[in-house]
Amino acid sequence: MSDLWDGALIDATIWHGRSGDVSRQFRYRATYLATPLAALEDARLPLAPDRAGLWSLRRRDYGFCDGRPLQDFIAAQLDPHGLAHCDVTLITLPRTSGYGFNPVSFWLARDERGLRAVLAEVSNTFGERHLYLCRHPDNRPITRSDRLSGEKLFHVSPFLPRGGSYRFRFHPGPDRFGAWIDWLGADGSLRLGTAMTGPARALTRTSLRRAMLRHPMQSQKVIGLIYWQALKLAARGVAYRRKPEQLARTRSDASETTES
Template identity: 35%
Template structure:
């Protein structure tokens, strides 16, 4: 039997706001990296994990994508096809699992691959506190030095009453691998850096 790509990653979340008033926080978390083809098999093999079913920890398809029961990989592949991105390989989602039924994912990150395993796109799924959701799909040209992917997007989705819409996101991602993974987002406006989250 081949080794699974799905995993739990312990880590650290850090936010640092520079304006209008400096503020910073750091706390420990764990996140689920779920290969969307492995969900049902994981649930069968892990007694305390449910896939579209209750569990001490669980993953619910409706917490992501369009909120329906349509398989999530099918939804992501539809996004990729509409954007003209050739994919066809694994789709792996980094997110918070439900714990005792509760969850909030301000950001979920989908790593989209070609059949040869090469990363072809990253889809950033943003949730706000009003229950709205938006995705930024960005093709991956080539990994940068050390396998780090750098991407940018203009903000088009309302997230927080404390942040205007006229902002730019700069993503820096080290995709999952033997050395772990990392995701950082720098937010800037015309006046310069505003927020850094990782």
């Protein structure tokens, strides 16, 4: 059985479903990396940070650490909340053929009792990012049925307002990963549902090489699909919203437990 904390490839299906002003659904597939940070930084995985290749991971693509070790960045997010003891695995899309765009990466923090926190790092197509730290206020383990909510403070889509709230749910494996992020409007109604789910398989030199050769332009495909869906929404008359100035607050919490 593959384990996300040993290093894995996740063959994910990504789904978006919009309701309200217009009803629209779309889905696509992508292969994500699950990389234990300790093994990644110590070069014990088939993929090393800041090394060129068909697939690559670049430190400065993550957090606000300007190329410093990824472990330093995530420690700065977790340590103030009493989570310094946790092991961390980063689930992310790699750069492909030199190009990278991650709609969202997930930093999973766990200990022997289970998943304690998830840092969702959300990026938009304007080169901005925001961090949502999902955890219970008392740091009890996050279960598969828990729904953690927080205010939406980051502009992602030009077809949605910045307000409202997000509701997060996670399936932390070990042999698969699932993340569900719902956007609720100011009135509390569900307006957009998203999901990323898929099984995990072992990350080896052979499996990585095959994935690289099969998906050498994966990030380019993802950004192309985003723009293609935007054109479809515009064609259906959905209003385009100008990007507001990003808020000075670039990290927020999602810790309120809500019902489904």
